[in-house]
Amino acid sequence: MNKIKQKIGNYRFRILALLLFATTINYFDRSIIGVMAPTLQNMFDWTNEDYANIIISFQVAYAIGMLTMGGIIDKLGTKIGYTLAIAIWSIFGMLHAAVRPGFSVIGFSLARFGLGFGEAGNFPAAIKTVAEWFPKKERAYATGIFNAATSIGAIAAPFVVGWIVHEDGTNWQIPFLITGALSAVWVFLWLRFYKKPEDHPKVSKEELEYIISDSAVEVSKEKLPWIKILKRREAWAFAAAKITDAVWWFYLFWGAKFLAETFGLKLKDIGVPFFIMYVLADGGSILGGYLSGYFIKKGWSVNKARKTTLLLCAIMILPVCYVAFAENKWLAVFLIGIGAAGHQAWSANIFTLVSDVFPKKATASIVGLGGMIGAVAGIVSNKLLGKFLDQADNTAYFWAFLVAGSSYLIILGIVHLLMPKMIPLDENLKQIL
Template structure:
């Protein structure tokens, strides 16, 4: 058998690896959100203690986004992605060694390392997508691997509910599982990944399709600070402020359901399944919609922004979650908000590769991710403090902001970037 036999759609094998990595990433980071009500009882945490542990993750994530994005642009996706997943897997497993006497500082330290490593996932994945897919397909491809965030988040409560007892027995085991999965991923990634133009299994026809709406770039490295001067960078960064909403669903969702509807570790799986199944559908639909509009002849600018407007409108009803006394209405509204966010996320990620040259994408995604993490830090500090001082009324304001901020942010993004004119390999406006 010829091992170099060419495959017509090899890019989808690369996409499958991005989905696998993102699933591991979100399984790993979701564990603590699901198990938080149990750990709070075991270790005597306050809401502010829990918020500080989450802040540790996000501080590292912000720092990691800045450094990992630039590092991946310099090292390339093959080495950079491998380094990222190796770091986050090591610190993910380190959670299992934390002892009760040092629970807050121990979890904060483990979350810090986890956040730094996990910061590399999206810069690497977006850069890989830009290398392997034409612009007209990137939002859909991004929507597919972004949907894997929900697969990871859905898996966490089922695995935890199966392994961990209500009293917390076996809480360490879920943190160890990702080490095995990450080892498998690294093996497959190192074996399968090369850039498409040098990959022996990519046909000439597939390569021509991948490059059909992109210009050939030189190999010169761009200084990281050069992207900071661009309004387009800050338009993307502003759109990423909405990451704070996603962090809220991920890390505080189980606590909200526990505090409001007495949902515990053994019955959280079904509500999370509904929420993140809707989120998966939103991610795929959002990526498909803008691509479909482009295939119908719409400009990139119009297709992306109309899709983002639809996403913002879908998200609005989540503002009413905290005023319902029905658990399943609350779950559905959170799921609707999560679906809209994932559709939004698939499209704002694609804004980067629509506008920036491939060699700058990881850096720009990193800067935006840093801004999103800082937004999450501010939100955690405020929410933890309000919940400790005013009780569950803090959730009312959290959901109100979660539902309304997307429309405001979209308007500001449009002011910063009214036309999505691509930048050339030197970050100048394209004349094409």
């Protein structure tokens, strides 16, 4: 067996490492404001609704970007499209450091808007890359690995911020500048090493045959019109599943505020709780991706393997409903961590649904559609949470965690109704019988 694997080759995992690196940068950039939220709120005298509006600015741009960037990446291809996305988000990420107190809300809102638009390109490009470089039986595992980088970035943020930024906000600009240098390194590596597997001189004939072994050959590379995509129930099944993005963003943008306001955690103390939460999330991402692939290798249909794994994830997340009742901060951290682990396992399999069903040329567009729906769900939930926190103090967190814990089971039912059988679609979006 080892000889067979050695003969096949593993260059695809070098490409996966670049996806891991890009997603780490993406989430480090995205997480910084959530970690510094209590400090920035005190520095700039923001209300909870002000903070929610700044986050919503990111999400509005993310929603717009998901629709447009997905189509751009399908048109330009992953090499150029991914480079464009990371260039945009890095520039606007660094522009946060230029914001001055006199116009802090509008300044941060504009910087977050540009950041959100650029960052919207990460997942459409990464999922498209996985579809190009991995056979179906490995895609959930590959997606789980690069998706784990969302937690790596989220783990790094509180430690870097806690090390550099003082409790009074001194040096708050520096973390926003760090990702510029990291992004430059990534762009150099990506442009130098990325090509499609069929064009790559480092990919052996055996590895290429393995990559395309369970995928239909696509004759036409012409972009599919949106009207054709929107008519497919399978597209809306994925979009419904992505509503759960609002839960992940709740952990990311409000987690530090919840811990600070409920248990009195300071900026320098937030690193360890975040480490615990997102290490658990990393484990969930990799395990969730591995589990459905294991079921497929055992002979299960793709439909049964993916949906069984999603059901297990939804059940695993249910205890999050109890977080608002936790009297011990470590119990709250553990429960959020379990919820984050379940979400990441869910996310790894949801992303894979796209490449399981749709042709590669539509992958980024479908991921963009789902991401837009997830961003809209996040906009609504953030606006409501910010408003209710100002009006009803921390009791609003009870309802937030209740929804966060219970929504996955409901949404899985909707996904199954829209897509009871995961029948692959050909390049014209007709079912392959």
